Amino acid sequence: MEHFDHCIIGAGIVGLAIAFKISQKFPEAKILLIESNSQFGSETSSRNSEVIHAGIYYPENSLKAELCLNGREQLYQFCEDYSVPYKRIGKLIVASDVNDIAKLETIHGNAAKNNVSLKFLNEKECLKLEPNVNAKAALFSENTGIIDSHQYMATLLQLAEQQGVLYSPNTHFMDANKTDKGFDIRVKTGEGHYDFSSQYVINSAGLHAAEVAAKISNSLIPHYHLCRGHYFSYQQKSPFSHLIYPIPNANTAGLGIHATLDLAGQVRFGPDVEFIEILDYSGNEERKQHFIRAIQPYFPTLNPDKLVFNYCGIRPKLTGPNEAAADFLIQTSTQHNLEGLINLFGIESPGLTASLAIADRVIKGITPS
Ligand SMILES: Cc1cc2nc3c(=O)[nH]c(=O)nc-3n(C[C@H](O)[C@H](O)[C@H](O)COP(=O)(O)OP(=O)(O)OC[C@H]3O[C@@H](n4cnc5c(N)ncnc54)[C@H](O)[C@@H]3O)c2cc1C
Numbered sequence: 001m002e003h004f005d006h007c008i009i010g011a012g013i014v015g016l017a018i019a020f021k022i023s024q025k026f027p028e029a030k031i032l033l034i035e036s037n038s039q040f041g042s043e044t045s046s047r048n049s050e051v052i053h054a055g056i057y058y059p060e061n062s063l064k065a066e067l068c069l070n071g072r073e074q075l076y077q078f079c080e081d082y083s084v085p086y087k088r089i090g091k092l093i094v095a096s097d098v099n100d101i102a103k104l105e106t107i108h109g110n111a112a113k114n115n116v117s118l119k120f121l122n123e124k125e126c127l128k129l130e131p132n133v134n135a136k137a138a139l140f141s142e143n144t145g146i147i148d149s150h151q152y153m154a155t156l157l158q159l160a161e162q163q164g165v166l167y168s169p170n171t172h173f174m175d176a177n178k179t180d181k182g183f184d185i186r187v188k189t190g191e192g193h194y195d196f197s198s199q200y201v202i203n204s205a206g207l208h209a210a211e212v213a214a215k216i217s218n219s220l221i222p223h224y225h226l227c228r229g230h231y232f233s234y235q236q237k238s239p240f241s242h243l244i245y246p247i248p249n250a251n252t253a254g255l256g257i258h259a260t261l262d263l264a265g266q267v268r269f270g271p272d273v274e275f276i277e278i279l280d281y282s283g284n285e286e287r288k289q290h291f292i293r294a295i296q297p298y299f300p301t302l303n304p305d306k307l308v309f310n311y312c313g314i315r316p317k318l319t320g321p322n323e324a325a326a327d328f329l330i331q332t333s334t335q336h337n338l339e340g341l342i343n344l345f346g347i348e349s350p351g352l353t354a355s356l357a358i359a360d361r362v363i364k365g366i367t368p369s
Helices: 013-025 063-082 098-113 123-129 149-162 206-214 285-295 351-366
Strands: 003-009 031-034 091-095 119-122 137-141 145-147 166-168 172-178 183-189 192-203 225-234 243-245 258-261 267-270 274-276 307-317 329-331 341-345
Touching: 003 013, 013 031, 013 149, 013 351, 063 145, 063 149, 063 351, 091 098, 091 123, 098 137, 119 123, 123 137, 149 166, 192 206, 192 351, 206 307, 206 341, 225 285, 267 285, 267 307, 285 307, 329 351, 341 351
Parallel strands: 003 031, 003 192, 031 166, 091 243, 192 341
Antiparallel strands: 091 137, 119 137, 172 183, 183 192, 225 267, 225 274, 225 307, 243 258, 258 267, 329 341
């Protein structure tokens, strides 16, 4: 039976970053990256806002705060080093109502605890920066950016393969049994079943991570909540030159329906928050009214006819409706007692931004101290 040192399950942004980093750190290691779909990154990693987050909202000392900040800087450097298109475009968090200005203070304070600097802007300064936005005041984040996430993933894969990683698409993880040497693993491919062994198994299966973990061991598997977010594109020349975010409501599962720009300058609004029971990307066109009501306070001249449903993404959440967001959950044997297994659960936003730092964290988990 063929033996690998590392088997990574899932070629989304995070699995690809892990494959890249492990092959860089252990050039002699035999590494296999498996992916169920024919294309890497075709689930959550291609259904997000493509924003490089600054790290503003996460609780102090959380993994999200730490890995977002660290990952953000690594990601900007990676884009520079490997010519991945990106733009440090900047973001405004706007108070469209004077009664909301105090909430900006709270966000500002939280960001400061995370070592993220934001600048307060008054109404006049906002108007100068974004004439089409209704803002009584705003916070400006200069370290928020946008990235071509497909190009980022393609570059990670190319580098990982150059460093010796064996990438196997159309390969579905079935189950694994613990042995003295690691794990005996069974996968299903287009040509049938295939067995091999690996010292380490890294479960980076995104929305399916709990399912995958249960096929290895039943210990400490969290409950998953599927939280869908719709995006509507705005079929008009961009009225903004920065990313525009409203103030998020307390305990919402998202950051509020915001405006992001892609690298071609096209605006899209979203994502909203809808808890669902089964994986379904088809989306609900009826959400449009909800979008209009959410956008108009900060963009009063919105033309609703130009809002067109675009796509949906689904967040792999560890908490349900009206519960505070959970932190990333990266489990090693310290938690579940199974030497060699690393599970990544709840890798929702800012998973793209944090991907390279998450990979470092995984390497820590497999490096004997
Ligand atoms: C609506 C939305 C907006 C977001 N916006 C942002 C943003 O602006 N900025 C940001 O930083 N983050 C954002 N995120 C978060 C970011 O997109 C995710 O954190 C990141 O894409 C997660 O990557 P992943 O590799 O963990 O998961 P995935 O992309 O889901 O990859 C997991 C892979 O595992 C594969 N897989 C599953 N089961 C198996 C199996 N049994 N065998 C083999 N392969 C398997 C899947 O096919 C999939 O390709 C957003 C997320 C959502 C949903």
